[in-house]
Amino acid sequence: MSVTLADAKRMIEAGEKKAAEIGQPMNIAVADAGGNIVAHVRMDGAWIGSIDISQKKAYTSRAFDITTKDLAEHSQSGNQFFGIHASNNGKIMIFAGGVPLKKEGQVVGAVGVSGGSGEQDHTVAEAAATAF
Template sequence: MLTINRLSLADAHILIGGARAKAEEIGVPMCIAITDESGQLIAFERMDGGKITSTIIAQDKAYTAAGAKRSTESYGTASQPGQPAYGINSAIGGRLTVVAGGIPVIVEGEVVGGIGVSSGTPAQDHACALAGIDRFPVEV
């Protein structure tokens, strides 16, 4: 039997809070999704004015980051033409996302969930996801 650590709903709200604060600071209403370490949704918020398409994309960014244990931004680099993961963006029915904005939540070296943000530029999405991570109390 394996023992797995996983974000709780309370944890998810902390992560969303950090991302939302950054989104308000930069003035871009975001869709923010938190998944567990298996990529299953724990919490989601569409700030008033967030994009419709981003309701799905934010979830898929979080799913990708948690499931593949890496940021979607890193996949963006790795999947450029000529790079080893070229073409992976259409995997899993297109759910695997290579646009910045998804980051795994890592505690003591272990992936315990993922955060995905969408509605701004990829750089803005990534910054908000990062702000969520930064808000998250690392357990010592």
Template sequence: MRMFFSASICAAINAVTNRAAEMDLAITVSFMDAAGNEAAFYRMPGAFLASTDYARWKAWTAASFQTPTEPFADMLAGLPQNIREGLLAHPKVTDLPGGALIKDENDVLGSVGISGGSGEQDTELALLAARTLLQHPDQNAPG
């Protein structure tokens, strides 16, 4: 299984924060490994303090349920109310858009969560971060 390395994570953070600045947003970004452990975090100057938690929760939810947060929200909507409420009662589970998986053709490698824009903007940026991380040449580098 491939892993994240600092240069690829830095490239992804640079790509996503540059795009966020173009969108006039101040965001936070959190990367989790496949087990839901935080691999990296960055908060742009001016990002709302609450977005720190939301970015982490989006990444954690995507990693935990092996699905981006937007389809996870759709799945929750189809569940009985008590199950939906029970899942959302977990302090790290969220149905907010902006959590994306980082996966290659066979494996989920981790996830990324973005907070600071609209749900659509956060999702766009999370997908950009995931793509950039996967395209960076050092992702298979030895530790």
């Protein structure tokens, strides 16, 4: 398996720690190489609308092997991927918070974070990914 549950828990713990530092409760999800969720947590007080978003940011980031922060740029009106959010039966999130996980140059999974500003979400996702 590309990303084990032990990996996911370690990453989520790192993400929770960063979120606590920032003072913004988050939803944090980890997906494996198949884009399928390995684990998810909603920190106490985090937005309920972000449960779905965190899981889908993880999927999206693995689905296209890109941060959703970068995908966001390509997906604005007028840009090359505008409209991509309508694909994959509603599973594509085009705003910051999704970060791919790499092992030996290969993308083997992704982290998705939602619960604050785009910048906060991305920061927490990076912290989680670093623990991989």
